[in-house]
Amino acid sequence: MxxxxxxxxxxxxxxxxxxxxxxxxxxxxxxxxxxxxxxxxxxxxxxxxxxxxxxxxxxxxxxxxxxxxxxxxxxxxxxxxxxxxxSKKRLATIVIEQQQDVLDKLGEKQALEGDYNFFDCNNCNERLPFEVAAEYNFICPSCGGVMDSNNNPQKQKEISKKIVKIESEMVFLNQINE
Ligand SMILES: [Zn+2]
Missing domain, CATH: 1.10.10.10 (Winged helix-like DNA-binding domain superfamily/Winged helix DNA-binding domain)
Incomplete structure (x- = not known):
């Protein structure tokens, strides 16, 4: 880059x-x-x-x-x-630490999306793991809308994109930090 x-x-x-x-x-x-x-x-x-x-x-x-x-x-x-x-080095160090936190959180989110099959309400922002959505017969407990899992791959893609972007910036930051 x-x-x-x-x-x-x-x-x-x-x-x-x-x-x-x-x-x-x-x-x-x-x-x-x-x-x-x-x-x-x-x-x-x-x-x-x-x-x-x-x-x-x-x-x-x-x-x-x-x-x-x-x-x-x-x-x-x-x-x-x-x-x-x-001190560019100090600036790079602080941003690396901060971005590492963001990466960790995104990693957790990614793992969560992979572990469960999440169901999203097509009417509001409600989001439930499969087991819970099934208990409600895939009817949103908040608004009565229909819960389905269609948004899942898109969410995963968005997270992966963010991770790739941050990782490429980290490569440059680490060069300054060396
Ligand atoms: Zn809803």
Missing amino acids: PQKSLTELPSVQDFLETMGGPEIINMIKICERKRKAFTDEEVSKKMNLKVTEIRALLNKLHFRGIAIYQKSRNQKTGWYNYTWEI
């Missing part, structure tokens, strides 16, 4: 977006292009955001260990200068 950057992966985008909205993704894209450490002022100019807004985003990343700063004292002013770096 040819991938140019970490921020192009949907799993990474979802994670970052939940953390700080679309702006945090843009900020990391800008930081990825810089090889050296950067200051919040530099990024603030590039993004047309206030320095305080950039600092808030960096602090969120720092809290998770994704943004790392170095402090140095300016000899003239006596003030501290902060330079920042983004």
